[in-house]
Amino acid sequence: MIDLGSREPANVAPPEEAEPERRRGVFRRLRESLSKSRQALQEEITASVFEKIDDETWELLEEALILADVGAPTTAAVVERLEHEVDSGAVPAEGEAIRNRLIEILAEVASTARAKIDLSAQPAVLMMVGVNGTGKTTTIGKIAWHLSKEFGLSVVMGAGDTYRAAAAEQLAEWADRAGAELVRGQAGADPGSVAYDAVSAAVARNADVVIVDTAGRLHTQDNLMEELAKVRRVIGKLIPEAPHETLISIDATTGQNGLRQAKVFSEAVEVDGVVITKLDGTARGGIALAISAELGIPVKLIGVGEKLEDLRPFDPSEYATALLSE
């Protein structure tokens, strides 16, 4: 999930050893957490839908995807493609085959080129952005924990959310758990200066990764988006290529507005990837499909629970399968 470049993961057990065991656990967890969505989708996509392939079949498929928040344009494109393939005989007009092909198409839509998180630079700068309440600070806490405990990297966190009351305290607790160093400013301080301090501290201490938190903001607030662009510029002054990764967190319960969020944020700060959070609810997170289909921004991580290990790499086909399979 993470590109560490030439850096050797130091003084930790090679992750591969623990991996198979955990992988099973993770996918079971993902499947469990998506089971509600699946059940709901299942109700729509039952065998009966495919018993007789006619207009109603496609309509019901469309309904199912709309209910999963995939959005009208992407839904229409996916179903149209499937219908075309069935009509032309490329896919047998039979329930099981159609469902399997649907999973393939959905996975294809969700797949995007570079899904790895690029932390090969030294220090690598990761910036987290997003709308209020989408889980930025929690995600940062989890990422820091993974990098530090699993890969043995030294992590500096910058408490760039100087606006929300107690945001820095929240991050401080996470820094504590992850054993990361926290750089913070006064409440109401300029977030750019906090980012600057955090990155300088990371450079001075030769840290591996610096993660910069930012205040949640609605993408419609131009002045706050401009502030975000400024934070990015400030970081770029210290290290020209930085931030190396800018991630946007999007709440899985978000509807079609998630598309606007991803678009506007990436216009302001060149977003490299999406983290879909709170996928453990009944929300189906279909907006992830819409975002990669319409904007080409890859989904890189998903959050499927409150535990530290519940932050996982996004696997398109696993995701599509979990969404549809029995």
Place this chain on the structure above:
Amino acid sequence: MFDQLSDRLQSTLSDVRSRGKLGESDIDSAMRDIRLALLEADVNFKVVKAFTKTLKERCLGAEVMDSLDPGQQVVKIVNEELADLMGGTGAELAMASSGPTVILMAGLQGSGKTTACAKLAQYFKKQRKDVALAACDVYRPAAVDQLVTMGQRAGAHVYEKGTDTDPVDIATWALDRAREERRDVLVIDTAGRLHIDQDLMKELSRIRDKTKPHDVLLVVDAMTGQDAVGVAESFAEAAEFDGVVMTKLDGDARGGAALSVKAVTGKPIMFASTGEKIEDFDRFHPDRMAQRILGMGDVLSLIEKAESQVDEKSAEELEEKLKKDQFTLEDFLTQMKQVRKMGPLSGILGMLPGMGAMKELRNANIDERQLDRTEAIILSMTPAERADPHLIKGRRRKRIADGSGTRVQEVRALVKQFDQMRVMMRSMANGKMPDPQKLMRMSGQVPKPKVRRR
């Protein structure tokens, strides 16, 4: 906030309106557009189906078909049905007859509960009530700190016991304290929870059982998608909530959740949170919101807002002055200050009828700094100059420009604009409505396209 939906409905309906008579196929195509517009706005799929069905039946009924202006009738029906869907004319909180009124807040993580608690406290503060908050979110790191800080900002007392006490105990303890200290209102903040988390949902029911709140409010993010309905249903079961607080309505979310929750649970949306500041919180008026969606403006809210800021006597004096053409730059300054007290101009413009239809105006990025400059220019004038701007010539103009840190051209432009405005105001005071676009040009706020810098 409902821009997209409003656009869609307006273009659909202006199509219908331009025709004299409507056939069933006209209605059908309008319904298809409305259906798609609502889906794009995240209105729940099932709600959309039911809504368009009712709508179609009414539109095909005699009230439209026999009407002289069927298009107008369709607009009226859509307006009525939208308002009905969102909860009729608005609902009131239940208040205690004696002792503290207890309000329990619940919702998913990140929906904005803690902020909504503080905003609700501020709302009661404005009614001169003694408000206390109970910090029962012991799970999220620093949630208690956040409530303490925001509670202080709202001028509310915060009952907290750190994070090592059971939330149910904190709630009952806080209620006892609120009774002893004779508070008027106690707002209980709870941890965000997933509606499928059995343990936490049980904890919520227990807080409810122990504190017997007068109102339980569910906090819902306006950006929620199709899942909003499922969430609301689960919370209805565990917490039997009475109403909804919609948060983050200041974004461009199309707010379909707002439409769906009432339709599915029957619980009205009571409050709307519309901004970052603690004052950005207000009663939700479904009927007015429906009119706003259709671009019919929200004049009532605007009037209420104005009433709360402008005192009646000075308004009457102003009207007198306008009629007699005695309006001076001094009055203009006072007016401008009063209008600005109502909040950012862009928000106020959205409430005006017809503004929604004017795209370029809606996207106008009103530069508040320009207003600051205008204020500075007037403040640099002598009383005599403010009373009679025609005095302002060469050297006076230079002095004013220097004094206000502006340029001579700006001073000249302001005086010219003021002259034009006075003419227009006079006609307004005599009962003629001006063209809003002309109004904009005169106030020097020429809409410019948004430029997004990288």
